[in-house]
Amino acid sequence: MKPEHTHPYIPLTAAEEQTMLQTCGMASIQELFECIPPSVREAFQAGDLPPKPLSEMEVVNELSRLADSNRGSDRLLSFLGGGSYDHHVPSIINTLIFRSEFATAYTPYQPEVSQGTLQAIFEFQTLICNLTGLEAANASLYDGATAVAEAALMACGATRRERILISTGVNPRYRDVLSTYLHATDREETRIELLPSGRTCPDSIEGKDVAAVIVASPNYMGVIENLASLRARLDQKTLLIVVASPIALGLLAPPGPLGADVVIGEGAVLGVGQNYGGPGLGFMAVTGALTRRVPGRLVGMARDGDGKRGYVLTLQAREQHIRRAKASSNICTNQSLAALAATIFLTSLGKTGMRKLARLNYHKAHFARNLLCQIPGVVPAHDGPFFNEFAVRLPVAAGPVLERLLEEEGIVAGLSLASYYPNIENGLLVAVTEKRTRQQIERLGAAMKKVLS
């Protein structure tokens, strides 16, 4: 029996239901579902689903209760990094990306009514190319981890080789996802160790038939790699894949001219926010030679029949909806709206803002490391150059120290390295973004000193 009033999301009234059923030559709604075997219909159970609709007010109350039982960066002083960072999200971003015209549009398969999305993606591709120093960038991938996996698979296809070497300086969560993806095709990656500097050991890059060497710069320890010296170790065919931080690239040399064939990374730092880790924003830039092997969508500039300049999805013959089992990847839906956020972020900061932002991160992180290392027993874990994240060794295990700082001071001092890097004894990974003030950093220093004494 249909209720007297419709649900706000479903305009169909009882009267319309009757008219439409009549048009279809049917007596009841049941007839529409008669194609479903009776045994299936009879087996139906509600399970854990709430039985009735809730009003908007009730829904807001329930969601607010859940949100309030979290303790996020709005309530804690956080130095937590490890792949997600507390960067400023400029106010214009959400105002613009949540415009219905962007947020509720579909993938731009009809370019005549999708120029807004298409041009924004073209601008995103251009910004990523300029940032990385490479010739082509795609419209986005899911996140940093899957970008690593997609890049590795692309390298195997492009070189017709199977071996992937990956530095332990690459985010261990990205390495885990790479393992998952490679394992599915019975491949395995080989790990390359870090030197005491925190840089990838070039001498560990050995063996023939390597499809790609994957390093991160700055890497998980925040350390800036010497890409040119790594490139020099590789044969001409082996691809150098660099996981880059787009914020650091405001200051650091673009990896392309240093010898990277592929630059990938996590772009959620560019105005997307933390959101408990997702949406992320995978990006990928490649040399011209790899353009036709790139996974995912590409937007190109074109002219319509009247000669007007515009944008279309292009080189679609790589993609699953055309090439099916022979596609360069299965990716279809990507992270378009997050790419739009990044585009707005990068253009707002612009040429000088990106440099200033990177400098703020750099100097504040160095100030923090100097301060922490004045505490007896706290020493830097590495001596290589670093950006906005660094590892230190504490005199005692990091876990209990972190717990005490959280409970007593409301400070998340960083991430314990115990599970992924047990060889760095009592290791703590600390991230400092532009949002941390001198006063906050000094508060961390004082609290750490107190807890360790």
Add this chain to the structure above:
Amino acid sequence: MTRGDDSVLERLIFELSSPGRQGLLLPELDVPEDPSLAEMPPGLLREDLDFPEVSQIDVVRHFTRLSALNYHIDKGMYPLGSCTMKYNPKVNDQMAGLPGFSGLHPLLPDSCAQGALELIHRLGQFLASVAGMEACTLQPVAGAQGELTALMMAKAYYARKGESRTRVLVPDSAHGTNPASAAMCGFSVSEVPSNQRGSTDLEALKKALDDRVALVMLTNPNTLGLFEEEILEVIRACHDVGAKVYCDGANSNALLGHARPGDMGFDVMHFNLHKTFSTPHGGGGPGAGAVCCSRDLEPFLPVPRVRVQDEVYSWSRDFPDSIGPVHSFHGNFGNQVRAFTYILSLGLEGLRQIATAAVLNANYLRVKLQDSYELPYVRTCMHEFVLSGRQFARKKGVKTLDIGKRLLDLGFYAPTIYFPLIVEEALMIEPTESESQVSMDRFIEAMLQIAREADEDPELLRKAPHSTPVGRFDETRAARKPILRWTGEEPPPIDPASPDRKSP
């Protein structure tokens, strides 16, 4: 309405740049400059960055003007088959933006994220209930990644059992992502034909099945919008050879509250939260592709997984048979908040009404359009149906592409065209529950007008659209020498005499 003469609709942000402008003021450095930066070897540092210099108002106007060039669901109907372009409730976005969610770091101790973990746990239970299955992971961030995850799980399942199964079967009507995902997972893919009623051909399937088949990937309702008539027999045949059966859940909007894939015998499936559960498409993502599975496959789900004990939630990696993680963190959490909000807003009662309205709407359109267009499979459809425009292509040289483009002129988005591949000149139409009878009547009127125009003035359709901000592009030409970034180089002007300047 005709288009303006300007050769550029909206200049690129790079073309709006003026040296000395900035769009965001950053704080002054409040700590001493570290001398290490000045001592850094110059090769490590950037010399220049070719980025625009624009004021905040430039940025706001640029993207606002760009947005005006898009069609979107808040403007009108999107009859885009297989994509479930339904209303995206605004409260969902507002809830995802609560600071307690949006400012949450994914690696915080579990004690700081109890609300997020509870939401993830409960949404997983909701979705498993909709699926009629045992367990759920929210980690995959798109339908295609959900497929890949399920394929990896099936592979791990058979490896654990010591069985070597290398084949995956997909129907000839399958989404392109199905074979692409199977190939990414190292399987060899075989196609199973559809029968004359638009369902999987059971006899052909039985012939294709053997003990090397790991997974059979079905879409139900299938991409013709038809419920698989012999679904119980089909699944039984697969299980008889020890294969698992996957449900591509892209079309779940048809079944909500009425039937559960688990009750049909499916072993594993994905949901597109950005279709069935109303999270916005965002011009191509972020999506979310939750995977639900039976008890058999549950040990192989990605880690970490939420555990709950005495109402305390925690992440656990202690699942030795897991395929491992498929995402940096916990999937697209923002979309999970939206889908959770949506399910609370509807409850089972509302979800059932959604499927009812979606299926009734589709049948209403089907009946109203089947005389003017060809309906290759004459059956009650579910949430969508597929027409063929081949009569117009044969008689008048009007292709389905032309019909789609003409719809843009008349204020609608185009249906999904040329898919599924088994229907010639296919037009796949899905109204969703969001359209009222009035809005569907307007769509019907537009479709009937186009059918008349195809007879009377085929040239009008071949040159459509006429009133959109830009006209048709020659995509083949654009792909020949693609311009993928702005370097100042523009595509060559169109030469009216060039053979390239024919309709794409």
